[in-house]
Amino acid sequence: MKTLIIVAHPQLADSATQAFLKAGAQLPDVTWHYLDERQSINVAAERQLLLVANRVILQFPLYWYSAPAILQIWEEQVLQVKGSLAGKELGVVVSTGVKAEAYQAGGAEQFTISELLRPFQALTHKLQMTYLQPFVLSQFAHLSESAKQRLFIAYQQYLTLSVSAAFSERESWFVERLKRMIAAKPELKDRVTLILEQLETQQEQLDELQWTLQMMKASENDDE
Amino acid sequence: MKTLIIVAHPQLADSATQAFLKAGAQLPDVTWHYLDERQSINVAAERQLLLVANRVILQFPLYWYSAPAILQIWEEQVLQVKGSLAGKELGVVVSTGVKAEAYQAGGAEQFTISELLRPFQALTHKLQMTYLQPFVLSQFAHLSESAKQRLFIAYQQYLTLSVSAAFSERESWFVERLKRMIAAKPELKDRVTLILEQLETQQEQLDELQWTLQMMKASENDDE
Numbered sequence: 491m492k493t494l495i496i497v498a499h500p501q502l503a504d505s506a507t508q509a510f511l512k513a514g515a516q517l518p519d520v521t522w523h524y525l526d527e528r529q530s531i532n533v534a535a536e537r538q539l540l541l542v543a544n545r546v547i548l549q550f551p552l553y554w555y556s557a558p559a560i561l562q563i564w565e566e567q568v569l570q571v572k573g574s575l576a577g578k579e580l581g582v583v584v585s586t587g588v589k590a591e592a593y594q595a596g597g598a599e600q601f602t603i604s605e606l607l608r609p610f611q612a613l614t615h616k617l618q619m620t621y622l623q624p625f626v627l628s629q630f631a632h633l634s635e636s637a638k639q640r641l642f643i644a645y646q647q648y649l650t651l652s653v654s655a656a657f658s659e660r661e662s663w664f665v666e667r668l669k670r671m672i673a674a675k676p677e678l679k680d681r682v683t684l685i686l687e688q689l690e691t692q693q694e695q696l697d698e699l700q701w702t703l704q705m706m707k708a709s710e711n712d713d714e
Numbered sequence: 715m716k717t718l719i720i721v722a723h724p725q726l727a728d729s730a731t732q733a734f735l736k737a738g739a740q741l742p743d744v745t746w747h748y749l750d751e752r753q754s755i756n757v758a759a760e761r762q763l764l765l766v767a768n769r770v771i772l773q774f775p776l777y778w779y780s781a782p783a784i785l786q787i788w789e790e791q792v793l794q795v796k797g798s799l800a801g802k803e804l805g806v807v808v809s810t811g812v813k814a815e816a817y818q819a820g821g822a823e824q825f826t827i828s829e830l831l832r833p834f835q836a837l838t839h840k841l842q843m844t845y846l847q848p849f850v851l852s853q854f855a856h857l858s859e860s861a862k863q864r865l866f867i868a869y870q871q872y873l874t875l876s877v878s879a880a881f882s883e884r885e886s887w888f889v890e891r892l893k894r895m896i897a898a899k900p901e902l903k904d905r906v907t908l909i910l911e912q913l914e915t916q917q918e919q920l921d922e923l924q925w926t927l928q929m930m931k932a933s934e935n936d937d938e
Contacts, residue, residue, distance in 0.1 A: 500790075554789045555833035555840075562783035566724075569778065600839045605832045608825050609779035615824045616779075 493649045494543035495583075497524045498550040498561035507585045507630040510638070511549065514645045525560045536568040540575060546619070547649065548610065549583040555599075555606045571616055580614040581622035581648065582607055590628040622653060658696060665689055717873045718767035719807075721748045722774040722785035731809045731854040734862070735773065738869045749784045760792040764799060770843075771873065772834065773807040779823075779830045795840055804838045805846035805872065806831055814852040846877060882920060889913055 495515055499508050502524065515522040523539060525531070540546060550557045569575075584603065592598040593606070603626050604611075614621040625648045633641065643664070647655075651663055668686050672679050719739055723732050726748065739746040747763060749755070764770060774781045793799075808827065816822040817830070827850050828835075838845040849872045857865065867888070871879075875887055892910050896903050 553786070554793065555836040556780060556786060556789075559783040559786035559790060562777070562780060562786050565778045565780075566783060599836060601832050601836050605829065606836060608829045608832055612779040612823060612825050612830060 491519060491544045491650065491652070492542060493520045493545040493547060494539055495520065495522050495547040495549050495649070496561070496564065497522065498548070498558045498564070499524075500527055500558055500560065505551070507551070507627055508549075510630065510642070511583065511627075511645060514642050515649065517646060517650060520649050525564055527560050531564060531567050533567050536564070537570075537574075540568070540578075543578065545579040545581065545622075545649070546575070547581045547583055551585045551587075552606070555601075556609070565613070569613070569617070573618060576618035578619050579622055579653065580610070580617070580619045581625060582610050583625045583627070583645070583648070585627040585630060587629065590626065620653070622648075658693065658700075661689060661693055661696075665693075715743060715768045715874065715876070716766055717744045717769040717771060718763050719744065719746050719771040719773050719873070720785070720788065721746065722772070722782045722788070723748075724751055724782055724784065729775070731775070731851055732773075734854070734866070735807065735851075735869060738866050739873060741870060741874060744873050749788055751784050755788060755791050757791050760788070761794075761798075764792070764802075767802065769803040769805065769846075769873070770799075771805045771807055775809045775811075776830070779825075780833070789837070793837070793841065797842060800842035802843050803846055803877065804834070804841075804843045805849060806834050807849045807851070807869070807872070809851040809854060811853065814850065844877070846872075882917065885913060885917055885920075889917075 497508065497512075499505055502508055512522055521539065521543070548557065548561060550561055556562075584607070586593070586603075588599065593601065593603050595601070603624055607624055611621050625645065627641070630638075630641075647660060647663060651660065655663070665686060668682050668689075672682050721732065721736075723729055726732055736746055745763065745767070772781070772785060774785055777783075780786075808831070810817070810827075812823065817825065817827050819825070827848055831848055835845050849869065851865070854862075854865075871884060871887060875884065879887070889910060892906050892913075896906050
């Protein structure tokens with residue numbers, strides 16, 4: 491799967507969040523593409539990028555409950571309602587400066603992120619694309635190191651994993667990643683191999699459990 | 715009451731809708747203010763306009779389910795969260811090219827205009843302003859002449875009438891307007907005077923009816 495990330499952030503150089511996400515986007519088949527306000531948009535080039543992607547990610551900080559103006563300009567110039575994007579996926583990666591709980595009825599921001607992003611959901615529907623659940627980063631600067639590590643993995647999975655990925659696929663994704671890590675850094679081999687063995691044991695147990703559940707379900711159906 | 719209309723429309727000269735609305739905005743205490751994309755925004759002047767207004771109207775066509783980029787630029791540069799706009803009213807006048815029924819669950823556009831405008835409602839809440847119900851123009855070009863006339867009056871009332879205006883106040887507003895019409899065009903006097911008399915008779919009947927209702931309510935309360 492090919493993923494295209496459209497980054498709209500007027501102060502990119504000052505954004506620790508975007509630097510973190512850019513590091514996460516260094517993956518095969520993932521294109522990180524910045525919309526520079528100082529340059530005019532090359533409409534043909536933008537459309538070509540969209541055409542070869544299977545998943546399109548719009549990535550931006552929330553400015554007045556919407557995307558920065560540059561993304562709106564990009565939409566006005568690049569998007570067409572012609573079915574050329576039909577069947578592709580659209581995801582929104584949005585960062586906010588306030589805590590996640592503020593975005594709910596009665597909270598400081600009154601509305602959920604899902605509600606505020608309705609224009610993007612409507613646009614996805616119009617283009618006959620599939621809308622992915624938004625990936626939200628709240629108060630990134632306040633996160634602990636371990637929370638950032640979990641976020642890093644979750645972001646990479648958001649960019650690359652199929653939407654219907656079951657728990658077992660998410661685990662396989664992780665195993666694959668660890669194996670690549672051993673190949674790249676042999677000195678980590680002993681530590682990583684131990685983690686791998688644990689994961690594979692868990693995977694076998696999980697498979698057994700699922701098989702048992704299926705059998706139980708089958709026998710229940712027999713009883714009916 | 716002073717009303718400020720912020721107009722965001724990249725193709726203003728080609729818009730029959732905006733020309734119609736501009737004609738409607740020729741009223742005392744109403745300022746029609748166009749955001750020209752070719753000029754940079756004078757932030758101090760924009761803030762001054764906001765400060766003297768009691769009601770701020772954001773007026774634009776829906777582009778990809780949001781406002782044109784120029785309005786987002788204006789928001790980013792001009793708005794501040796400092797309470798300087800607290801207590802003022804904010805209304806959205808939005809034009810769409812598709813029929814009104816398309817904006818609902820299961821409809822062609824999937825979401826209501828209210829849902830798509832959540833970012834503006836959230837912004838209004840953040841600025842401690844009062845959100846007016848949106849004024850929506852759907853497929854303006856397809857409207858009959860009489861529908862356009864009704865829309866013209868409704869738009870002028872949206873710009874100038876208090877939110878809590880009861881039916882009787884709306885009628886007084888209309889009477890006031892007719893009287894001014896006679897002053898400006900004496901040749902219409904006979905026809906307009908007839909309409910005025912009818913309206914005033916209706917108003918008296920309405921007043922009587924309301925008085926009767928109040929008496930009935932009062933006697934009900936006595937019984938309790």
